[in-house]
Amino acid sequence: MTDIRPATHADVATILRFIRELAVYEREPDAVEANESSLALALFGEHPAAEAxxxxxxxxxxxxxxxxxxxxxxxxxxxxxxxDLYVTPDARGQGAGRALLAHLAAIALDRGCGRFEWSVLDWNTPAIDFYRKIGAVPMEEWTIQRVTGDALVQLAGRN
Known part of the structure; x- marks a missing residue:
């Protein structure tokens, strides 16, 4: 049985390890810039940017x-x-991913949210198949747009 609980400050190192494992799975092992300090601030600082x-x-x-x-x-x-959603390889297929998504859906309903959304890489067919089984539908006409790095600096007029 899978138990789901809110992350605490003591979980920061574990979360960072999971993020790094996810980056390897998503074929971007060197892309993680986050560290324990930045995650702790983002999750448990004075103005949290996210929850886990x-x-x-x-x-x-x-x-x-x-x-x-x-x-x-x-x-x-x-x-x-x-x-991000990540389950260790040994635990996949045992209900942890579904339990996390169900818990998030309950949070969304409890907080009066009108939507629960996420992105998935188009080559990640195991995840896509899983999402279809739980009732998720793709937003076929929408694509994600991103501005980062030098382009972000230039767009802000701070070059």
Whole structure:
């Protein structure tokens, strides 16, 4: 049985380890810039930017979900956005991912959110298949746009 609990400051090192493992899985092992200090500040600082959940089986941390709120002007409600979901390879297929998503769905409902959304890499067919089984649908007409690094600096006029 999987237990889901809110992450605490004591979980920061575990969350960072999971983020690094996720980056390896997503073929970007060198892309993680986060460190324990930046995560602790983002999750548990004076103005938290995000929240995290920990999945445990028999008292061992086997996964996490990191999420935050966004807002839909069209429905006039905030939404819940899942930034990262990760379950260790040994724990996959045993219900931890579903338990994390179900817990997040309950948080979304309890907080009056109109949407629960996330992104998935188009090549990650095991995840996509899993998401279809739980009722998630793709937003076929939408693509994510991103400005980062030098382009972000230039757009802000701070070059």
């Amino acid at each position: 959940l920990i999945a445990e089986v028999a008292g061992e941390s086997v996964g996490f979900a990191l999420f935050f709120h966004n807002f839909s002007t069209w429905i006039g409600k905030r939404g819940l956005y899942l930034e």
